[in-house]
Amino acid sequence: MDKCAIILAAGKGKRMKTNLPKVLHKVCGKEMVNHVIDTLKRCDIDDIDVIIGNGAEEVKKSTQNRNVSYSIQKEQLGTGHALMCSKDFLKNKEGVVAVFTGDAPLIREETVQKLIEFHKNGDYKATILTAIVEDATGYGRIIRNKENEVEKIVEHKDCTEEELKVREINSGMYCFDIKELIKNLDKLSNSNSQGEYYLTDVIEILKNNNCKVGAIDVNVDEIRGVNSRIQLAEAEEILRKRINEKHMENGVTIIDPKNTYISKDTEIGEDTIIYPGNMIEGKTIIKEGCIIYPNSRIQDSIIEEKVTIQNSVILESHIGENTTVGPFAYVRPQSEIGSNARIGDFVEIKKSKIGNNTKISHLTYIGDAEVGSGCNFGCGTVVVNYDGKNKNKTIIGDDSFIGCNVNLVSPVEVEDNTYIAAGSTITKKVPSGALAVARAKQVNKEGWVQRKGLNKDKK
Known part of the structure; x- marks a missing residue:
């Protein structure tokens, strides 16, 4: 069975009070819409159309590396209207289309697969993702018939006293038979107080045509939409808990999960210990047996x-x-640090390669450099890589010893087994086996303090 997906991502999100398109706000370091796209991709749904409107170019830019197509909803006239805008995407397609919202980033892969399988096995023309809640106030109710199929969706304000007791609510996420959806989209009407086309009305149209409509309920957290900064923080907390629990189940020690922030795409090996206050972002890979002490930030790196x-x-x-x-x-x-190396306190490495067993212990800057193995840097070394116009490269060979307060003025090369005397400014190549001294000769002027009258009388 062919399958594709549509993501509704055209809304503005007025309650967010933001200039950024709502779906681009991040949860655990990733835009909400990209959470949804990536979840669908992991379910082998590669044909995905994102319906965009508000901030369309920004949404395109943030999703362009995910190989999706786009449909434009110039006016936001309801969820039904959004699907009308995807007609070109659905044209000539058969099978199933799943519909998700770009502001609901907590949907799980297993739920997407379960929804599609349930839809297929039940031979439904539409299937609704639902949730059972304690308090359904304000939500559309799922009303089922004796065969447990969906009879209708009733908005809260239109519910009878009996229908108000129903606790199964509509998530706004669906699975449709593509042919039936296309056939009935044009039958939608905007004859309502909001003047909008509602996707829920498609369900009523299908039922009037004697089509089977099913529903499958999931944990309410999965269908949470984000419409405010408060809800954004709630989604962050839920997803962070999921991520951290997954790593702990896989053998990672997280000292304080509530104060540890790990991206969805991070991989961590067994017996690694992560202390509180760490931010691990992007597609970071941390392998086995590492210790990440408090308050570090690691982004898109391999450890x-x-x-x-x-x-x-x-x-x-x-x-x-x-x-x-x-x-x-x-x-x-773009830095690469070798094995058994030491990058110490107040050391900055920029776009450089540092060899195995090299020690750079404190107060040092190395930029645009290649450093060999077994080197030692004294305190206060600076690779002077910028001449005011261009960045230049420094090359340091194996087993070199760089004394304290040395300036290496790029471009320059220091060959293997060399020593640089403390306080030197190196501007020329240092050959292998040499000691380079580049500083003024010390001169002591006897009696200078007294002659200048700078003595300090002791009382």
Whole structure:
């Protein structure tokens, strides 16, 4: 059975009080609409149409690397109208189309699969995703017949006294037979107080045509839509709990899950320990046996086995096994740190490659450089990579010793097995086996303080 999906993502979200399209607000570091797209992709639904309207170009830009198509809803005239805008996408298609909302990021893969299988096995023309809630006030009620099929959806204000007792509510997410949906979309009317076309009316039309309509209920958290900053925070809390529990079930120790923030796409190996206050973002991979002490930020990076990180920032970089980073280190994008290395306190690495067993212990900046293995950097070393116009490269060979307060003015090369004397400013190539000294000779002027009258009398 062919399957495709439509995501409703054209709304403005007035209650969010924002200039950003509602579906682009992030939950656990990822835009809500991208959570929905990625969930569908993991269910082998590759043919996805995103209906956009408010902030259309921004939504396109944020989803462009996910290989989806777009339909434009120029005026937001209801959910039924949104599907009308997707007619070109549905044209000549057969099988099933699943409809989800771009502001409901908590839907699970297993629920998507369950919905489609239930729809298929029941030979339904439409299937509604529903939830059972304690208090259904304000929600449309799912009214079932004796065969347990959906008879109708009744809005709260239109419910009879008996219907008000029903606790099964409509999520706004559906599965449709494509041919039946296309055939009946044009029958929708906007003759209501809002002047809008409601997708729920399609259910009534299908029932009037003696079509089978089913419903399957799921945990209410999965169908939560986000319409305010408060609901955004609630969705964040629910998804963060899910993510952290998944990692703990897989053998990761999270000391305080309520204060640990891990993206949906992060992978973490067994026996890694994560302390509170860490932000692990994007498609980060942390392998086995690492220790991430409190208050680090790691984004889109690969952390190999048995790495220790303390109070540091690592962005789009690769850290080799048994390496230690921090405290207070800053590893900027496109950096590669070798194995058994040391990146210490107040060290900044920018777009550089650092070899195995190299120690950069404190107060050092290395930018646009290739550093070999077994090197040692003294405190206060600076790779001077910018000449005011261009960024230039420094190359440092294996087993080099760089003294304290050294400036390496790029472009420059320091070959293997060299020593740079403390306080030197290096502007020329240092050959292998050499000691480079580039500083003024010390001169002591005897009696200078007295002659200048700078003595301080002792009382």
